[in-house]
Amino acid sequence: MKTNWLITGGCGFIGARLVNRLLAEDRPPGIRVLDNLSLGRPEDLAALTSFVTPSFDDLSGPSRRVELIEGDIRDAEVVACALAGIDVVVHLAAHTGVRPSLADPLGDAAVNVAGTLNLLEGARRRGISRVIFASSGAALGETEQPITEERLPAPASPYGAAKLTGEAYCSAYAKSYGLGALALRFSNVYGPGSKRKESVIAQFMKRAVQGEPLEIFGSGEQVRDFIYVDDLVEAILLGAAADLDGRFEIFQIATQVETSVNALAEMIAEIVSAETGEEIEIRRLPSAAGDLARVYADISKARRYLDFDPQTTLPDGLRNTFRYFAQEAGSINDTDRLPSRAATS
Numbered sequence: 001m002k003t004n005w006l007i008t009g010g011c012g013f014i015g016a017r018l019v020n021r022l023l024a025e026d027r028p029p030g031i032r033v034l035d036n037l038s039l040g041r042p043e044d045l046a047a048l049t050s051f052v053t054p055s056f057d058d059l060s061g062p063s064r065r066v067e068l069i070e071g072d073i074r075d076a077e078v079v080a081c082a083l084a085g086i087d088v089v090v091h092l093a094a095h096t097g098v099r100p101s102l103a104d105p106l107g108d109a110a111v112n113v114a115g116t117l118n119l120l121e122g123a124r125r126r127g128i129s130r131v132i133f134a135s136s137g138a139a140l141g142e143t144e145q146p147i148t149e150e151r152l153p154a155p156a157s158p159y160g161a162a163k164l165t166g167e168a169y170c171s172a173y174a175k176s177y178g179l180g181a182l183a184l185r186f187s188n189v190y191g192p193g194s195k196r197k198e199s200v201i202a203q204f205m206k207r208a209v210q211g212e213p214l215e216i217f218g219s220g221e222q223v224r225d226f227i228y229v230d231d232l233v234e235a236i237l238l239g240a241a242a243d244l245d246g247r248f249e250i251f252q253i254a255t256q257v258e259t260s261v262n263a264l265a266e267m268i269a270e271i272v273s274a275e276t277g278e279e280i281e282i283r284r285l286p287s288a289a290g291d292l293a294r295v296y297a298d299i300s301k302a303r304r305y306l307d308f309d310p311q312t313t314l315p316d317g318l319r320n321t322f323r324y325f326a327q328e329a330g331s332i333n334d335t336d337r338l339p340s341r342a343a344t345s
């Protein structure tokens with residue numbers, strides 16, 4: 001029997017890549033995307049597949065091959081309709097990032113806490129037994145490194161606190177109602193499809209394709225774990241197939257490879273030089289507050305239970321990402337291109 005997936009935030013960076021991966025299956029599942037289009041665009045989905053936009057009255061049966069519902073996870077009625085006929089939920093829709101949450105903590109909580117709770121409640125009422133929640137390393141915050149599922153969380157931002165609360169509700173719904181839920185704590189995700197993102201790699205790429213200097217804030221010795229989007233999508237698929245039996249589990253999803261921002265910038269400069277023959281300058285600027293010095297994860301649990309094994313090396317992933325940004329250069333607008341500061345969180 002065909003499995004029907006609801007992907008919230010499915011027009012976004014990771015969501016669109018997940019849709020694309022599901023469409024490549026031998027027997028593609030039914031896919032329904034729920035997105036308020038605050039960041040993702042229908043064109044991003046249209047570039048992958050044709051889709052229908054059903055009316056809410058039309059949502060009682062299982063989803064057709066690909067459906068897009070323009071709607072908000074803060075709206076419980078919309079969420080309830082979107083869950084009709086669904087077997088697996090991948091909850092990606094979010095107010096994303098540490099800095100936006102510092103500027104608007106209440107807006108962040110409305111989407112990331114109340115929106116997530118709407119979704120869990122809707123899933124419980126529909127008897128859905130599999131929810132995958134996109135959490136983040138930020139849920140752990142300033143804790144001992146490497147981060148593992150056992151560490152005591154100490155969120156250092158409203159975004160991290162909201163993701164931790166989402167995890168707490170997943171746990172509560174599993175224990176109270178037997179809803180099988182997984183929280184995958186993604187590290188820094190990069191790759192093709194990220195032109196609307198403000199992550200450090202997306203910002204470096206936007207500058208690199210314009211021939212502008214890569215700007216490093218502070219010493220550049222901040223360490224992060226960068227995971228290629230296709231490896232991350234693989235983790236979601238492994239999570240969806242895992243035997244949960246109504247339990248809740250958390251997994252760190254990363255590569256377990258530490259890379260400093262300096263090393264990252266140098267790798268990108270080398271790729272630009274090899275791909276275009278142009279030399280890119282690396283410029284250092286004063287540091288800004290709020291950046292954690294070192295964030296890296298131990299992924300033993302995901303390796304053991306999910307058979308998760310990230311495959312893409314950073315140079316290979318960066319090369320693919322640079323080619324994507326070079327191809328998209330004309331469609332990246334000014335607000336996408338030069339924000340005040342690249343985010344390493």
Ligand SMILES: NC(=O)c1ccc[n+]([C@@H]2O[C@H](COP(=O)([O-])OP(=O)(O)OC[C@H]3O[C@@H](n4cnc5c(N)ncnc54)[C@H](O)[C@@H]3O)[C@@H](O)[C@H]2O)c1
Nearest residue numbers: 009012013014035036038039040072073093094134186189
């Ligand atoms: N990209 C990363 O490095 C990273 C790291 C850790 C965790 N995550 C988490 O993974 C998930 C996906 O991240 P992404 O990078 O693809 O983000 P993204 O911003 O590209 O995509 C999020 C999508 O959700 C939609 N959306 C936002 N608010 C919504 C709402 N209220 N109702 C319905 N749709 C809404 C947006 O329009 C967008 O299409 C998020 O939950 C994010 O917090 C991402």
